[in-house]
Amino acid sequence: xxxxxxxxxxxxxxxxxxxxxxxxxxxxxxxxxxxxxxxxxxxxxxxxxxxxxxxxxxxxxxxxxxxxxxxxxxxxxxxxxxxxxxxxxxxxxxxxxxxxxxxxxxxxxxxxxxxxxxxxxxxxxxxxxxxxxxxxxxxxxxxxxxxxxxxxxxxxxxxxxxxxxxxxxxxxxxxxxxxxxxxxxxxxxxxxxxxxxxxxxxxxxxxxxxxxxxxxxxxxxxxxxxxxxxxxxxxxxxxxxxxxxxxxxxxxxxxxxxxxxxxxxxxxxxxxxxxxxxxxxxxxxxxxxxxxxxxx
Amino acid sequence: xxxxxxxxxxxxxxxxxxxxxxxxxxxxxxxxxxxxxxxxxxxxxxxxxxxxxxxxxxxxxxxxxxxxxxxxxxxxxxxxxxxxxxxxxxxxxxxxxxxxxxxxxxxxxxxxxxxxxxxxxxxxxxxxxxxxxxxxxxxxxxxxxxxxxxxxxxxxxxxxxxxxxxxxxxxxxxxxxxxxxxxxxxxxxxxxxxxxxxxxxxxxxxxxxxxxxxxxxxxxxxxxxxxxxxxxxxxxxxxxxxxxxxxxxxxxxxxxxxxxxxxxxxxxxxxxxxxxxxxxxxxxxxxxxxxxxxxxxxxxxxxxxxxxxxxxxxxx
Amino acid sequence: xxxxxxxxxxxxxxxxxxxxxxxxxxxxxxxxxxxxxxxxxxxxxxxxxxxxxxxxxxxxxxxxxxxxxxxxxxxxxxxxxxxxxxxxxxxxxxxxxxxxxxxxxxxxxxxxxxxxxxxxxxxxxxxxxxxxxxxxxxxxxxxxxxxxxxxxxxxxxxxxxxxxxxxxxxxxxxxxxxxxxxxxxxxxxxxxxxxxxxxxxxxxxxxxxxxxxxxxxxxxxxxxxxxxxxxxxxxxxxxxxxxxxxxxxxxxxxxxxxxxxxxxxxxxxxxxxxxxxxxxxxxxxxxxxxxxxxxxxxxxxxxxxxxxxxxxxxxxxxxxxxxxxxxxxxxx
Numbered sequence: 010x011x012x013x014x015x016x017x018x019x020x021x022x023x024x025x026x027x028x029x030x031x032x033x034x035x036x037x038x039x040x041x042x043x044x045x046x047x048x049x050x051x052x053x054x055x056x057x058x059x060x061x062x063x064x065x066x067x068x069x070x071x072x073x074x075x076x077x078x079x080x081x082x083x084x085x086x087x088x089x090x091x092x093x094x095x096x097x098x099x100x101x102x103x104x105x106x107x108x109x110x111x112x113x114x115x116x117x118x119x120x121x122x123x124x125x126x127x128x129x130x131x132x133x134x135x136x137x138x139x140x141x142x143x144x145x146x147x148x149x150x151x152x153x154x155x156x157x158x159x160x161x162x163x164x165x166x167x168x169x170x171x172x173x174x175x176x177x178x179x180x181x182x183x184x185x186x187x188x189x190x191x192x193x194x195x196x197x198x199x200x201x202x203x204x205x206x207x208x209x210x211x212x213x214x215x216x217x218x219x220x221x222x223x224x225x226x227x228x229x230x231x232x233x234x235x236x237x238x239x240x241x242x243x244x245x246x247x248x249x250x251x252x253x254x255x256x257x258x259x260x261x262x263x264x265x266x267x268x269x270x271x272x273x274x275x276x277x278x279x280x281x282x283x284x285x286x287x288x289x290x291x292x293x294x295x296x297x298x299x300x301x302x303x304x305x
Numbered sequence: 306x307x308x309x310x311x312x313x314x315x316x317x318x319x320x321x322x323x324x325x326x327x328x329x330x331x332x333x334x335x336x337x338x339x340x341x342x343x344x345x346x347x348x349x350x351x352x353x354x355x356x357x358x359x360x361x362x363x364x365x366x367x368x369x370x371x372x373x374x375x376x377x378x379x380x381x382x383x384x385x386x387x388x389x390x391x392x393x394x395x396x397x398x399x400x401x402x403x404x405x406x407x408x409x410x411x412x413x414x415x416x417x418x419x420x421x422x423x424x425x426x427x428x429x430x431x432x433x434x435x436x437x438x439x440x441x442x443x444x445x446x447x448x449x450x451x452x453x454x455x456x457x458x459x460x461x462x463x464x465x466x467x468x469x470x471x472x473x474x475x476x477x478x479x480x481x482x483x484x485x486x487x488x489x490x491x492x493x494x495x496x497x498x499x500x501x502x503x504x505x506x507x508x509x510x511x512x513x514x515x516x517x518x519x520x521x522x523x524x525x526x527x528x529x530x531x532x533x534x535x536x537x538x539x540x541x542x543x544x545x546x547x548x549x550x551x552x553x554x555x556x557x558x559x560x561x562x563x564x565x566x567x568x569x570x571x572x573x574x575x576x577x578x579x580x581x582x583x584x585x586x587x588x589x590x591x592x593x594x595x596x597x598x599x600x601x602x603x604x605x606x607x608x609x610x611x612x613x614x615x616x617x618x619x620x621x
Numbered sequence: 622x623x624x625x626x627x628x629x630x631x632x633x634x635x636x637x638x639x640x641x642x643x644x645x646x647x648x649x650x651x652x653x654x655x656x657x658x659x660x661x662x663x664x665x666x667x668x669x670x671x672x673x674x675x676x677x678x679x680x681x682x683x684x685x686x687x688x689x690x691x692x693x694x695x696x697x698x699x700x701x702x703x704x705x706x707x708x709x710x711x712x713x714x715x716x717x718x719x720x721x722x723x724x725x726x727x728x729x730x731x732x733x734x735x736x737x738x739x740x741x742x743x744x745x746x747x748x749x750x751x752x753x754x755x756x757x758x759x760x761x762x763x764x765x766x767x768x769x770x771x772x773x774x775x776x777x778x779x780x781x782x783x784x785x786x787x788x789x790x791x792x793x794x795x796x797x798x799x800x801x802x803x804x805x806x807x808x809x810x811x812x813x814x815x816x817x818x819x820x821x822x823x824x825x826x827x828x829x830x831x832x833x834x835x836x837x838x839x840x841x842x843x844x845x846x847x848x849x850x851x852x853x854x855x856x857x858x859x860x861x862x863x864x865x866x867x868x869x870x871x872x873x874x875x876x877x878x879x880x881x882x883x884x885x886x887x888x889x890x891x892x893x894x895x896x897x898x899x900x901x902x903x904x905x906x907x908x909x910x911x912x913x914x915x916x917x918x919x920x921x922x923x924x925x926x927x928x929x930x931x932x933x934x935x936x937x938x939x940x941x942x943x944x945x946x947x948x949x950x951x952x953x
Contacts, residue, residue, distance in 0.1 A: 145323035148589045148596075152551030153569075157328060157585060160573040161335040237449050241555050244451050245570055260452060264559075267455055268463050278452035285447035293443070508683070510726035516681045517721075518741040518790070519714035522706075529729050536731070607731055608774040 036298040043294020046287040057103035064097035068254050077270045087272040099280050102254035110236035113173035118228050121181025126212050129189030143179040151176040159247040169248045173235050188220035222299045229292035233285035240281050256281050309614040313597050328585045329373050332578045339576045343387050383583035388575050393583040403564035408549040411488035415545050419492040423499025445493025454486035454559040471561040487556045491545045498541045503534040536607050543599035547592050628830050629655040634692035636673045643902045647673040649854040660831040662845035666898050670854035671834040675800040715745040718791040719800040724784035728775040735771025738790050745794045760789040781812040799831045850874045853899050853909035860935035870937045872914045916945050
């Protein structure tokens, strides 16, 4: 004996999702902080791509006269111990730093999503084995693992990406698995299975789209974190090595002269901070946009 | 409950075995020759070959792995440092004090500074205090710890001369800058998580129920909201400990602190594998124990989880 | 009116929510009175603003985004919208208490069930801890839960039992006014009846007045003395239970009865109300119900329609009563 509104629950899953995406973008666009982060990120990416053509000096050009030059109108951020223009090196170094952060996160995410959806969907034995292996990887503090792998594989961009991404896989798997386990119990998944959707289709078009939101947020934040880790690796002499300009490596080169010439360290560090800050601003905005109940 | 703890402790054995195999394999593919780094560049080829044979470096992977596992898990011996010729375990223990002091101090800072900041931000949601707290927290998770360390040294040690630049010879004062640098991100992330957890809980129905009872805002906040909000934070604290342990590796390098982290980075550079493997194992063990502690604490604060551990099903 | 024993009188109550720049008009100029010991039913679809009315009375709306821009809530001579927060805290839980809709989430998951009842007792009766525990156990027993379950946690209780705990909590300090927000919606039908009987019993015992919020006309028939039919945040029809049940005039009310299955007549299909409730951020001009109303005419779309007394205190917000009556006559 009850009167309920009819029709509300019959909105298709698919159209609802697209509507959700539109809503998320709409809310994200309204978030000033996130938009500032995004804009600065876009500018930085453009600088990184165009750096071979737009840096004021060649990043590798040494000059005896300019050794340890302090910031001036000629060299806005000063010069390093070999007289190389720091601004140019930071602009060029954005390539390595951004590329490292982005690629490591992408590798970790792709592997993590594949594994996560497998274990989340199949559960049982597969789940048990994979999760136990991840337990082992996660029992080693992340930074330590990256250092060890990086030492084993040697330096260079490719190896550093591998070293950084392995540490990031378990978290993505866990996040996605947890999210999938909740989604799996929903009735529309059962409905999709009952109408004989293939497993692949159930996973890719029903489960993943509905459980990926936390992963997207963590990826955005993860890029920033990975950039921090990459810089730390370069700083202790692993990861990307000089003379390739990379922000962590520049800091590492400059640290011995920090008391006399602090500008060697200040500017590369500020660059790292700016990038990570922008990514976090964007990530925060995404999270709020996807989960609007946390705002207001 | 005790059965659960026992089970978890037993489970740590395969985890430690796994860590040992993993780290051994990583070290196995490490380029470089421990024999040559041990004997120095002046050693002849014959000497090198003899040394390699003596160290068992010529045996196949599986034999060496078996030997390492036997030595570690049956004889409880982490081996001898190639470089120093001393026991790895003793070397680690000797340096552990510094690492643990830093990690624990950092943890304390994270919990006791980060949590109140997060609560303050959540209770002044969207106010000025909230915005300032959250901007600082966002900055905090974005600053590279080692760079912050360098800047702190530059300001407080070099320019102001208040604190030592490096080493551990000045007692507690030596640990101030390393701890601030290492815990800054932790404090920030603790504040962020506390705030969002708090905001989520404040919206729960049972908080409305509590308000409807006529409880004062303070009572609602501290008796009903906070305990619920802190539950998910426990995980953050546990993960934070892992971050701090990993972070000390970098921080010890910046401040030249003779802790486990520095021992290990030196060992990586000089191909002193037993030290690297032993260090990873011990830190992994500590971290696993902390995560177990986290899960036990969960059971004490959340009756639902306790029931789960005890295998008793709640009536639903 | 003066000689009636009025406990609560709500006048012109308005509640708005602001969400992403849009203003949502949840409650629009709602007025009603409630006598001591009586029960008023607020009936309407989900989202009609019933819960907002109750929460506004208890001043536990989430502010922001909610706002009460106008109105008066007179309770025992005080305007609840004007008393200080500290005074309000003394009223909440003691003089006015609320039973919440979803028992699954209404209890603090990490606090012992009994503790949650004892807490409100201790707060308002200023008794010792031991006394409050005794009272809480007594309350548990009163709602049919053994006192020794005081020390258990909500997750150890079934949904029906949790709802009983919520009820025990609400009645612990013998409130003069009870706000019951769909107290049985989340429960199984068999338990619904039990819970309802229990509320009725307790109410009689303690001589409590009640606002029963529901979308279930069956419950209204069982417990309410007066009924207010709410649609889009407005009272559309108001009258005694007999007036509403025997002589519904407003088309929406008529529609509500039309969508009930009638066991006595042999009809193949129910006649539901066509369409969906209006978007509260963008209410239609004129009568809020006109887009779904089978009797709507030109004047319904033009301007806002006032509540009119159509005899014996039976109020109705409709300008086409004659047409409706004529239509009905033709059907018969």
